[in-house]
Amino acid sequence: MLIDDYDLELFTPPCHPGEEKWSAIARLKVDISEVLPYLNATLRGAVYNQAAQALTWKKGGRNTAFHPYKIAASNLNDRTEAEQIIQGLIKTVNRTWENRAEIEPNFEQRQRPTPMALFKLLPNINCRQCGQPTCFTFALKLVANQQKLEDCPPLLTPEYLDRLTQLQELVIDAPAIG
Ligand code: SF4
Structure with a gap:
């Protein structure tokens, strides 16, 4: 210990x-x-x-x-x-x-992505299926780790596969513990 x-x-x-x-x-x-x-x-x-x-x-x-x-x-x-x-x-x-x-130690100094960088890759249709009033609000929650990419159903459709891949590189850059 x-x-x-x-x-x-x-x-x-x-x-x-x-x-x-x-x-x-x-x-x-x-x-x-x-x-x-x-x-x-x-x-x-x-x-x-x-x-x-x-x-x-x-x-x-x-x-x-x-x-x-x-x-x-x-x-x-x-x-x-x-x-x-x-x-x-x-x-x-x-x-x-x-x-x-x-565990492979990671010495990289990551920068937290900006909400705008994430927002630009979201569907931007404000459908509210994630529980947020707008895609930009969802981007703010993503940056704060209060929502996950999987909470946005449109993003999981084939239409947005390219964007999802880019977002995964920005948001999910390490597995969570436990
Ligand atoms: S579910 Fe996705 S597309 Fe719909 S408002 Fe939320 S972030 Fe935007």
Whole structure:
């Protein structure tokens, strides 16, 4: 196990005192920088900066960041959720570290695609089958990892196969863990 102990800090951001949203920081006793390329290879949509020894990841509207001695998460609803999310992130790090022999580490610094780059490849018929009012809203959700390409039925038809292939290269550039 890489991380077996940490100190947890929970707080509301000082720039928004009294705000309902919480942030959490786990202060680690060990340096986890070696696991970052493995997380980069396995967390969908992660953005790794090798020079800065930092990896950021957006999931479910939450922002998370992994640093050598720190894991941080923001946009959390309450203390309980903050504790659960941090525990989940710690488990992810430990599981990735334990499975590292089966993972090809990825040192590439990916750029998150812009909503407009994704939007240009979507059908642009605003049919709402994905649950979003417009294709551009869907593109915004894709960038935030809140929807998947498979949520757009027209994109899965032969007519849009070329575009789907291009989008898969932009959006799905790594398999997700678990
Ligand atoms: S299902 Fe696809 S085509 Fe329809 S609105 Fe959503 S993104 Fe656009």
